[in-house]
Amino acid sequence: MISDDENVGVQPHVGTAALPERGLLLDIQRRMLEIRFFEDEVMRLFMLNLVRGSTHLCQGQEAVSVGTCSALREGDTMTCTYRGHGAVLAMGAPLDRTMAEILGKAEGLCGGKGGSMHLTDLSVGALGSFAIVGAHLPFATGAALSAQHLGTGAVSVAFFGDGTTNIGAFHEALNLAAIWKLPVIFVCENNLYGEYSPLASTTPVERLADRASSYAMTAERVDGNDVLAVRNAVAAAAARARDGKGPTMLEALTYRQKGHSRTDAGAYRPPGELDEWLARDPIARFERLLTEAGVVTSADLAELRERTEALVREATERALAWSEPDAGRRLEDVFA
């Protein structure tokens, strides 16, 4: 989460006049860069065989994670999918311990028991990355039920992919959240592909936000590569949720610049599609906005890039230097 007391309110428009203050804008940019460099590092380490199993990268989708989490406040909670490195970092999980978890180190967020697909940091409200499609949506309603029951005013965010809208848990969770008016924000990251299959081959509706209408739920489609548009939509949804008006579904249109997982080169993509989306890269786009609005100079941005890249590199080096967990630890944490 990025602290920002004044700017949590609704921002109806992303014109320069409505821009949040400079510090926040730079924080947003730094977070997106952190995620981008982090994912590039994970990819590099994967190629060196230092990451076990599989891993699912989110380059290109940074604006959804950062835009959403920047609109949250202390005490709010977030759950996400196995493509969740970005979301967990956007909540403020430390770079080094996040990388250490992916590397299976004892200092990792989960002591090396979860790995890439299960990054969790309760201390920042990142309640879990879930590797079964849709399984966390019911969980998110539970976190919202606690908030409602205990009167904490917290909202519960669940990130999920377009493919999730075809699994039963999605429908059960939206229905429950709607009838109990739970403070949940369901954020669909529509990156156009469920694993290797294009959306149209698996899903009869093109506009996934429409699915919320079955649950009489407010829904909105936003440009998921426009970080401020995402932030504004989430801020509005959070305000409604805190006001007792129940859940919202947001559909953020975005694109997965890499394949589904390491073995996937994305051969199913039509020619030219990737290039079109690279031209809409959320980070480059936000940089243009910041320079055009005169918030920063390109020298400032270059400096930020360099500093952030160094931070990620240093965090990775720390994580690499840490040890794997002691084998005896495997029997711990089964029960409380």
Place this chain on the structure above:
Amino acid sequence: MSELTFREGVTRALAEELERDERVLVLGEDVGAAGGVFQATAGLFDRFGPRRVRDTPISEQAIVGCALGASVTGLRPVAEIMFADFAGVCFDQIANQLAKYRYMTGGQASVPVTIRMANGGGVGFAAQHSQAVENWFLNVPGLKICVPGTPADAYGLLKAAIRDDNPVLVFEHKRLYPERGPVPDGDGVVELGRAAIVRTGSDVTVVATQLMRHRALAAAEVLAGDGIDIEIIDPRTLVPLDLETIVGSVTKTGRLVCVQECPPGGSWGATVVASVVEQAWESLDVPPRLVSGDESPIPYAGSLEDEWLPSVDRIVGELRDVASA
């Protein structure tokens, strides 16, 4: 001490825990205004209101997942899955989410969720509403499993489950809901992982739970007339399992029979036999035996289901056989 039905034992445990701890809430299909299809939550809605006793849609995944999320964020939910067989609908939520959350997060949170489920056969509900579903979860570390056989255990184990900081599955046998028995007034919590010695005897150790515990006891009374002295142990919880009490008994009798209302493959009885063979092989005078349901789905017609479930007569025969071997 009060004389209560098994069902009333459940209701009293829920009422007392709702009263004792604001964080406890009950959720499930028809558990509120209707009082539950088995009436195990009768009166709770009126007493504690719709915020604490929540009717849900027919959405087992949402029920279990919501309970899990709520438990990690400060509540102690007691979810009801109407028939245990419906665990099939939310198997992912129980086996992949609930059981593993604490472990996968490196112990960042505890998961105080109780799931109550109506279990077992002998009531004519056919193949999808009669199974001994506790067996499905034996291979899923991270879950505690209660199988109460008396009103006192239904009451005391449920209270222990709700107070436990881990996911606990509590299986309530449908056929036992109307059975009466003494229930202690006041605290009566039954510690998880402690077997009950239901009957002491010297010739054969019988391990049985729920409905089969009662049938084994009836069989033991028949055999007592023939001078065969049966010891009956009800483990009461399958995870954790009080193997020490079972092994101690087998060391005395030299004979082990597990009576269960499920097919033998992958069953709790098979687990008990394997553990006893490992730990007390020299104590066994004859091969251990499983008395089980058939390797078929549970049939509907009375003549078929009666034959499928181990009956008192069949248990008598098997025990006589083992005792004389």
